[in-house]
Amino acid sequence: MSAHDQEKYLNKLKGANVLVIGGTSGIGFAVAEASLEYGAFVTVSSSNPERVHKAVAELQAAYPSRKDRVKGYECDLGEQATLDANMRGLLERVVDDTGRKIDHVVHTAGGGGLLEGKLAEMGPGDILGQPVMTRFFAPLMLAKHAPEYMSPGPRSSITLTSGVIAMRPMRGGMASIQSAFAAGLIGMTKGMAMDLAPMRVNLVLPGPVDTPLYDPLPEAVREGMKAQVGGTTLTKRFGRPEDLAESYLACMKDENLTGASLETNGGISLV
Ligand SMILES: NC(=O)c1ccc[n+]([C@@H]2O[C@H](COP(=O)([O-])OP(=O)(O)OC[C@H]3O[C@@H](n4cnc5c(N)ncnc54)[C@H](OP(=O)(O)O)[C@@H]3O)[C@@H](O)[C@H]2O)c1
Structure with missing residues (x-):
């Protein structure tokens, strides 16, 4: 009789139906890779069809x-006008095409560059623009439709994304808006964990991570920022998407974790 090692930890995502909203780039793409390596079925989504095609x-x-x-x-x-219907349509399509409910949704979608501008120049309509719609209101619509399209119970999870600016605002004239929504996601996550229980809901708060998010910046600015951040973090480097993916995996796999906020920022919030 041959003996087999137990694989209690390796198989937690095996066969799981995982949707990564924002999975065509950066952190989300790394989560998609990691989920595949752990044996899941993965759907990635984002707004640009070419990007979707390329990522697949x-x-x-x-x-x-x-x-x-x-x-x-x-x-x-x-x-705003299409958010609710588009979110519902995406979940419905994943369920129809995979033939079963979704086990885990990871939301990393966040476009609109780095939310440039100045508070002094903005009205409510500007504040409720594309970056905030994608990062803050999309998760609420996800929560609205999750009970219909996601598997029930503590094996299932939603993992949202915020940022270190929730605790440590960034200079640049938009700190009030950026940090309000980033910190609001911490409360939203706890509320969603209550509303959707026993399904689990958690939040990852990244520090600086080397992703295409920074591509719109001029190269010299980007490189300067990387060097500056590399000198500031306790780990002495910019975060890598494959490091961040581990926090999202933990949110999916730890069936005891809900309402939690995981900070992964190389210690930059301490210095
Ligand atoms: N990188 C960092 O240093 C860092 C730090 C803290 C927090 N974060 C946050 O983490 C999240 C992921 O960042 P990342 O660095 O992985 O960025 P990224 O590489 O630019 O990826 C963002 C993803 O969101 C999608 N997206 C953008 N607009 C969308 C829309 N209107 N509808 C649906 N999907 C949309 C993008 O694809 P399409 O363009 O095809 O839509 C892409 O797949 C963002 O919310 C970001 O603010 C990042």
Whole structure:
């Protein structure tokens, strides 16, 4: 009789139906990779169809034996008028195309550059624009529709994304707005954990991470910022998406974790 090692921890995501909203780039793309490596079926989504196509092709090339486990759909979450219907349509499509309910949703979608501008120049309509719609209101619409499209029980989870600016506002003229919504996500996560229980809801708060989010900045500014951040963090480097993915995996796999906020920022919030 041959003995087999137990695989109590390795298989927690095996066969799970995972949707990564914002999974075509950066942190979300790394979560999609990690989920595939742990044996999940993965759907990535974002607003740009070319980006969706490219991300699916890259994932299929990186995991050729799991090609049929990767799907991708376009879904724009940046417009108030279409947000509710688009979120619902995305969840419905994933359930229809995979033939079963979704076990885990990870939300990393967040466009609109780095929310440039000045508070002094903004009205309420500007504040409730695409960056806030995608990062703050989209999770609320996700919570609205989750009971219909997600598997019930503590094995299922939603993981949202905020940022270190929730605790440590950034200079630049937009700190009031950025930090209000970033910190609001901490309360939203606790409330959603209550509303959707026993399904679990958690939040990841990244510090600076090297992703295409910074591509719109001029190269010199980007490189200067990376060097400055690298000198500031306790880890002495910029975060990597593959490091961040571990926190999202923990949120999906730890069936005892709910309402929690995980800070992963190289210690930058301490200095
Ligand atoms: N990188 C950092 O240093 C850092 C630090 C703290 C917090 N964060 C937050 O973490 C989240 C992920 O950041 P990241 O660095 O991974 O950024 P990223 O590489 O730019 O990825 C953002 C993702 O969101 C999608 N997206 C943008 N607008 C969208 C919309 N209207 N509807 C649906 N999807 C949309 C993008 O795809 P499309 O363009 O195709 O829509 C992309 O897949 C963001 O909320 C960001 O603010 C990042």
